[in-house]
Amino acid sequence: MDGYEATRTIRKREQDLEHRCRWKAPVHIIAMTANAMQGDREKCLATGMDDYISKPMRLIDLQAALERWRPGVDAKGVE
Numbered sequence: 001m002d003g004y005e006a007t008r009t010i011r012k013r014e015q016d017l018e019h020r021c022r023w024k025a026p027v028h029i030i031a032m033t034a035n036a037m038q039g040d041r042e043k044c045l046a047t048g049m050d051d052y053i054s055k056p057m058r059l060i061d062l063q064a065a066l067e068r069w070r071p072g073v074d075a076k077g078v079e
Contacts, residue, residue, distance in 0.1 A: 003031060004047045013050040028069040032057060 001009070010027050028051075031044040036054040044052045051065045 003033070004043075007044075007048045013039075019076075030065050030069070 007029050010029065014026055029049045030051040030053060031049045032053045032055065033040060033044070034055045039052070041052040050069055053061050053065055
């Protein structure tokens with residue numbers, strides 16, 4: 001199972017009424033890939049991933065992505 005298939009499976013389970021009661025909030029998925037080809041970010045986001053980081057990863061990029069999805073922070077990064 002690759003990251004795309006895993007993401008689709010997670011998103012499907014989040015929508016499944018049988019599993020919904022076990023999921024308190026959506027899972028935040030941040031893609032980390034060595035592929036830095038044009039269109040990879042869009043493909044990840046279209047699959048249902050929340051964010052994207054390409055390798056070689058910089059610590060500041062990882063920290064920024066994690067902060068964007070930290071509970072209590074809205075889409076603009078404001079609490």
